[in-house]
Every structure is written in C-alpha cells, then in structure tokens.
Amino acid sequence: MEEFIVYLREEGNRESTIVTYVGIINGFKKWYEESFGQILDPQRVSALDVQNYKQYLLKVAKNKQQGRLSPKTVNKKIEGLRTYFRFLKHTGVIEVSPVDKVKPQKIQKRSDSVRWLDRNEKNYLVRVMNTPGEWRNKENLMIRNRAIVYFMLHAGLRIGEVVNLEMDDLDLVKQIIYIQDGKGGKFRRVEMNKDLLTALKQWLDIRPLDKGQQVFISQKGPMTAQGIQSMFREIRIKTNIEDLTPHALRHTFCHDLAVKGVSLSLIADLAGHSDLNTTRIYIRSNEEERRKALSMLSAEE
Incomplete structure (x- = not known):
C-alpha cells in the first residue's frame, strides 16, 4: 500500500x-x-x-x-x-x-434528473440579480454577478466556458459570443439577446481595463470556477432555490428554447451538443406545463 x-x-x-x-x-x-x-x-x-x-x-x-x-x-x-x-x-x-x-x-440516463427553473423561479432569480440591496448595496458586485448569470441563462454557457471567456471572444458590434467548447475543444457561436447584451455592457463599463483578457474578474484576479460556485451558494440563499446551480441555468436556457418551439437541431447548435439525444431531454414537460395543457381539454366538445 x-x-x-x-x-x-x-x-x-x-x-x-x-x-x-x-x-x-x-x-x-x-x-x-x-x-x-x-x-x-x-x-x-x-x-x-x-x-x-x-x-x-x-x-x-x-x-x-x-x-x-x-x-x-x-x-x-x-x-x-x-x-x-x-x-x-x-x-x-x-x-x-x-x-x-x-x-x-x-x-x-434519466431525463427527470435534469433540473431547470420554472417561470416563477426564473422571474425571482432575475429580480434578485437586479436588486442592489440583495448585494449589500455593492452595485458593482451585482452588475458582475448578473452578467455571469445571464451568460448561463440567456446563452447557455457552462461554468468553465464562462471562466475561460476572454475579451476577444466578444463581438459587441455583431452581438456574438465565440465559445471554445470545453467538451472537445470545438468552437461555437451564440448570438446575444437584448437582456444579455445590456448586462454585459454594464459590466464592461465598470470592469478595470488593466486586468488582462479574462472577461470576469474579482478583486483577487481572474474569476475561477470555485469563485462562481461560491457566488451561486450566495444566490441560493438569496432566492431560496436550494438546487440552483450553473448547470441548472444552462438547462433552463435549453428548455425555454424548446418550449418556444425552437428545433432540436438549433438548440443543439446553440448549446454545443454533439448528440441530439442529449437535447431531446428538454422536450420533457414539467408538471405545471402538463397541467396547463390538460386544462385546455374539455369533457364537452
């Protein structure tokens, strides 16, 4: 031994x-x-x-x-x-x-083990990420953390992809993020929606210019995966969403696209999935969505 x-x-x-x-x-x-x-x-x-x-x-x-x-x-x-x-x-x-x-x-592989936020949870998370008082009135901290959350919620980035994101990966004119996929080294692109673009610009406006290429930084230097996990522990306390994780936001991104009727192939392209079977799990509806669908049925036609 x-x-x-x-x-x-x-x-x-x-x-x-x-x-x-x-x-x-x-x-x-x-x-x-x-x-x-x-x-x-x-x-x-x-x-x-x-x-x-x-x-x-x-x-x-x-x-x-x-x-x-x-x-x-x-x-x-x-x-x-x-x-x-x-x-x-x-x-x-x-x-x-x-x-x-x-x-x-x-x-x-069980699709019911995949966790995404429902509409109420998502709305409450967004409210917390936009309330300075929730961040001890440290608005700069709120602005940075909101941008990190929005990259996962509105662009589907993995935690490692957020950590590795560099300034050269952002095209603010064309509103595009270029991502090196951590699972295989492939590149993909994701267009930014209005909410993400606004959150990103607000962060870049206050981000120190002499802190290197990494987009997200802290007082100690470049943000790490451990730093983001620590941030999420704080967010879980603020929102009381116990199983809120970076990957839950990525799942929410994919699920919301599926609910909006976006094709599986396009969701796979945006999320960087190499296998469509991975993407199919987001077709599964939750209890609220099933009840809403069934409520549209009537005993009398």
Missing part, C-alpha cells in the same frame, strides 16, 4: 484523491477477508471475485446518507480497484489484472 501511495503521488494525484483510493482498497480488502475468511492476497483475486464485489456494492452496500450506493459510486470504486491492480501488474506483483474484464455498471 505504501508503494501504491508513492506511485499515486508520482502520477500527480492530489492527497484527497489518494485518500479516496486507499479507502477503496481497504473496503475491498475488508469485504474479501470477511467473504473468504483469509487475508487478501492480490495474486489469488480473480475476475469473478471482483464481479461479486461489484454486485455486493450494487445490492448490499449502503451509503450512510443516501442508502444504497448509486451505479456511479460503484463505478468509481471499481475504477479505483482497476488502478490498484494495474499498479500491481506494472510492478510485477501479478501477471494479469482481475479487474480488466469487469465492465462498468451501465448508468441509466
């Missing part, structure tokens, strides 16, 4: 990641020794053993906070074992890794 830890450090893993790996190995060791009544010997572990452990994690093992482990969590544990046994193979302890033949658990 000590050699494995040294190996992980040499590979550039963070200490928190190393702790996670060690926990995964110890969890497997405990299960193995309780199941077989003998000390774990990596040379005796078979692919069937690892497969049985995977089934144990899926059906028996429980998370203290959430109950049974999710397939995603199980896959992370199996991937941790994969790294460990590959290390043992690399160092000559074993000849073949028993994990290589164990496939990850398929994760069912």
